[in-house]
Amino acid sequence: MRLFKEKLAWAAPIAVILIIALFSVNLFVQGDPQIKNLPVALIVNDEGKNVDAVKTAVKNMSQGVDGAEPVIAFTTEKEADIDTLFNDKTYYAALVVPKGYHDALTDAVKNKQPATLKVYVNQGYNATGANAAKTALTALVNQMSQQYSTTFIKQLGDKQIDAADATVLANPIVAQDKVFNAVTAKTANGSAPLLMAMPAWVGALIGGFIVFLATASIVKKERLNRSQVLRLMSNQLLFGIIIALFSGFTVATIGTIADIAMPSYLLVALFVSFAAFCFYLLVSAVTAWIGKPAITLFMVVMLLGMGVIMMPPEMLPDFFVNFVRPWIPIRFAAEGLRDIFYFGSGFYTGHSFNVIAGIGIVGLIVFVLSGFKRQNR
Template sequence: MRLFKEKLAWAAPIAVILIIALFSVNLFAQGNPQVKNLPVALIVNDEGQHVDTVRKAVEQMSKGIDGAEPVIAFTNENEENIKALFADKKYYAALVIPEGYNDTLQNALTNNEAAKLQIYINQGFNMTGANFAKTALNGFVTEVNSQYSANFLAQLGTEKIDAAQASVLVNPIVPEEKIYNPITASTANGSAPTLLAVPAWVGALIGGFIVFLATSGIFKKELLTRKQTLGLIGGQVLFGIIIALFSGFTVATLAQIAGINMPSYFLVAFFVSFAAFCFYLLVSAITAWIGKPAITLFMVVMLLGMGVLMTPQEMLPSFFVNFIRPWVPIRFASEGLREIFYFGSGFYTGASFNTILGIGIAGLVIFLLSIFKSVKVKEQQN
């Protein structure tokens, strides 16, 4: 058959394999996530024999099982610093040994009062990571509690106990939870920042590509001087502002209609617009230099990035952490919106804002430099 002799036809199955492979790469990130070295703060506000017992249990937990990396990596911190550390997203949670813990546990059977180990949850950091840390710490408290319960029962032997003592015997240590930076209701279980950030990238990608096609048509019709090319780039930048504002306010409006609990409609709209504009500059810059293949490149970046946006880096394979996660622009928009939604940030969101702004500035500079490429094409044609 003639079709089988056509090289382009044979490119079809190869293209299918490549596309499916790209879509399937995220299976490595999401298929069987292994939690390791989840950062958790250890705050010790007491001292004594029973406090030392908790410390030893923490050390044992930090060693992992059978030489594997531990689920939780503990770091000693002070109580007064924990709010700032949580705001800086240094820890998903904290285990706190409160003041009076040692004496309360020492006299638990006499006073019929259980001792408390406090668990602070930095929920806004990442709900998945915070829930894993919460589950691990609750399991830790349960394990320590079981050891003390067995010891107390052995000490009492055949002595008679009343109902109040029985309760303490079963649970001499109980967890007490406190949530920091809570994930508010109606924010898609903490996924709202990512869900709002993705359209900013998609809008920039599609808008940038359409404007690129329009300018390509102009270049085909006439040869432009550098000054004229610079004017055309200025027009593209103005179009980018329009596209970004349309993107931001469309996203915010649809989110409001969908019932997403936004801290501020205009704040979210303008931040998404800001991110979309900076992404548009990046897309336009790379497209101006390499043409249509740039769109494929950015689509690949988006596909690879989807697997890392909502997953804590402690649950990702090292390849994703080192070579994919740092290069996903959408992540910074998501992190910025997370600051706005759950950490009380204004328009300036710190590191995420700075990174997005850096992307925009770099994109604009590269875009402006493309005028030299246009002049070279003209000289070759002459």
């Protein structure tokens, strides 16, 4: 019965409740995601009454239903710019009205050939978001096709038709898909970048905290002068490099064993190592100032981020978009690896690289400043 009098023992069920609660928060994210305002480009290369009908359908779709926000947010663009826009991750997809569409639809029954609306899918941006946009656009094309089908059948009246006519009458408009920045085979259905970025964070978290405990033990036992403090801190940084390299090359090696189709073993290993080292600097900086509570803080960040970083922001509740997603460092590593896997990027991945480097630089500065705190003590 003595155990029931120990306060630390009662902390166990409380800790379990808190951890389960944090995990359960992801149910709000993935339980019933509501898609809203997925950015999609509208490209019009033709004109005529049938083209105007497409524009009307797009306008109606952009208004939403019963006051709710629309699933798709259309923006008119030029087809010549679509590669750049997709590479810049501006749109998940594009609906293209090709040149000659009006005439093709007008003469569809006579020519026994359906008209085509093109659907471009930016798959590498985010497979979930891109597939949702593709599904919505395909449904729009099918809806228009059914409307024209009804009109054409009424116009024919009792006229006899053959099998070819029946096929066109049933589907006078068809959707033609084209995938950009394709999610390649053997990349866990597009999840490989996230799965390979996660160890960078976990390795930095565990490695940074263990090194912190070892360092704290040394500081507690000995009274160090300034040069000794600086030497100890430089050793922490050296351990960080070792931990980061172990993380990066272990991830790449396991990816090879798991038959993940990596664009380059060395490129993936070095990028994960870079991200892991920057995260290590962040962990080291925070633990140097606030100590053991930092591990709880970073665990909370990781648990909250599990569901958030898997979904596009257009499928997340506003709270998670505004107050949780911006504070999840792992997502930048995942975005960088996504650029490497699907967008042909090199080691420098643009925005994601800059953010990770910024995290590392700020972490390094804060970590170095903690040395003065140790010296004062």
